[in-house]
Amino acid sequence: MAFKNRFQLSGLALTALWLTACGPITPAQNGQTAASNPPVAEQRPYVVESPHGNRQDPYYWLRDDSRTDPEMLAYLEAENAYYDSYRADYAELTAQVEQEIIGRIKQDDSSVPYQKGDYLYSVKYEAGKEYPIHVRTDKDGNDQLMLDVNVLAEGQSYMNVGNLEVSPNQNLMAYMVDNTGRRQYELRIRNLETGEDYAQTLTGLSPAIAWAKDNKTVFVIENDPQTLLSTRVMKYRIGEPAESAELVYEETDNTFYMWVNNTTDGEYIQINLDQTVSTEVHVLDADSPDGEFQVLAPRERDFQYSADHLDDRWIIRTDLNAPNFQIMTVAHSDIGDKSKWTPLIEHRNDVFIQDFTVFTNYLAINERSDGLRRIRIVPWENADQAQFIASDEEAYVTVFERNVQQNTDVLRYTYSSLTTPSTVYAYNMATGEQELLKQTEVPNFDASLYETARTWATANDGTKIPVSLLYKKGFKQDGSAPLYQYAYGSYGSSSDPYFRSTIFSLVDRGFVYAIAHIRGGQEMGRQWYEDGKLLKKINTFTDYIDVTEHLVAEKYAHPDKVFGMGGSAGGLLMGAVANMAPEHYRGLVAHVPFVDVVTTMLDESIPLTTNEFDEWGNPKNQPYYDYMLSYSPYDQVKKQDYPAMLVTTGLHDSQVQYFEPAKWVAKLRTHKTDANPLMYKTIMTAGHGGSSGRFARMKEIAEEYAFILDLVQD
Structure with a gap:
């Protein structure tokens, strides 16, 4: 859902852009401005090779990994201008919807503070500002500004702080900054006593951060510069030159994602390696940053697990002989051998264990049953006395809040439903009593009306x-x-x-x-x-x-008034539905859509491809090639009527590359037999998540809704 700043081009200026991108205007366009006609991309011969047959892709030229090709950029700008020309007819409606949406945001707001060490930590927003402000409060009630992301964003077209972690002694703060939308982060270290950042930094990282107890060593993940995959865990000592960062682990299997973090009790650093059907966790005593990582359990296909540490044992969520997952435990002295794992919460066919949080006296489980997500509390001393946190609503969601202390009987969780704004509770697991800490204030909203x-x-x-x-x-x-x-x-x-x-x-x-x-x-x-x-x-x-x-x-x-929306893999869904059952939909909205399935999955240089062979299939294997080809939206475009469509992307998207929807739209333009609008918008300064500011995102949603509402009014 990403859009560039609004602009209008004259017919003459747009024609010049169009000529640069795609050659002469066709005879059908003579006598009209280019803005009143959709761009039609030039077709250039190109063969996509595979072990199971080659395919012609006449729009492959729209791919430019450097994102600098003037012809490609001119085509995207021509599409943007065409969309701007189209939506000018309902600009007043868009502005009205935007005003409504922003009017439901409490502009000066803050999160519920959580206790860590000597401070209460929280995030605040100020009226009129796009980005969060991270603060903490000491025992005397004095607030300290830690990081104002609005200041970081000054002069930047995009800004995202992907992660922020305070050192164990709470004197330093490590945070990850992305100012392109490409999800390639720069590590910055701030001295919280002086408010100054260290001059030395690392770049090309994932946003993961783990601290050693020495308060001067952090573990981060370095990405491959080509595939952008997380591949190397680096140990970095604060203030030293970037080239001094030491490699401590390198993953050679490019089907695995990687993350580093601290256990909840801060005693261990974890390297989490995760693939669609396999997991491996490496752990290191946070007191010994120069020590060797140990494997909690070696990877096996069709074996997944995650773990947290409590009182010299590991609590493990795993699908070991349990498709819906179970909870097991093992002493730290016995790690490395899953045969030593013993069950705590056994597998059930009707309950899926989504997540867990460990406390000294209780285990909290976030589980799914009957399609709903709820919380079960299990005392360590008597699992038969498990209790659920109840709800009066028919459809709802309960999820864990940030619980950073294990030695407490109080669980913090968030409750939400389609009519109930996000509500944070403190639940006393010993007494069953709960305290409302905060419900998100939504101006101009009355839940009783819905x-x-x-x-x-x-x-x-x-x-x-x-x-x-x-x-x-x-x-x-x-x-x-x-x-x-x-x-x-x-x-x-x-x-x-x-x-x-x-x-x-x-x-x-x-x-x-x-x-x-x-x-x-x-x-x-x-x-x-x-x-x-x-x-x-x-x-x-x-x-x-x-x-x-x-x-x-x-x-x-x-x-005749059905509209569908999906993004990313949900954009693939929209593309498949558009080909399979276009007659059911008045309009479809596809944000950052993954629509060129086969070509992308054949190309292992593209981020996410190798990691996802177990999600979509490896097209080097004929059955998967044929099956993916049968539903790939780009490959299955045909001569038929299509619904009205709005397609959006970001030029710097690292998850679904911009050229997938660009090619898809170009092909749709030459195949669709209807007169319904087909609009394509590229934000030239963002990536997969769209614009980075909170109000900028609301404007994008308003544009989507106005597109739909205008069609309803036709």
């Missing part, structure tokens, strides 16, 4: 798909309402029914908001994910279509 519900759609193979719904009270289920349907459906990432303040600009105008919990996520357990990936990926797309048909049949929506 209702939520759940329904179940039947997929084409008989599977029941849960759907979360939000609509305004008084909604008539008579088939007249417009529908905004969202889903993701990949990587086991679940689309939970969180509160989303922006959506009320649609709901207040009569829309039904639906979250389709389709296969490929993990809402219904691990098998839900397994049934929506690799050679079962088609289920993700057909589930989404089946949900649409269900909502129309049950009269939640008018058949």
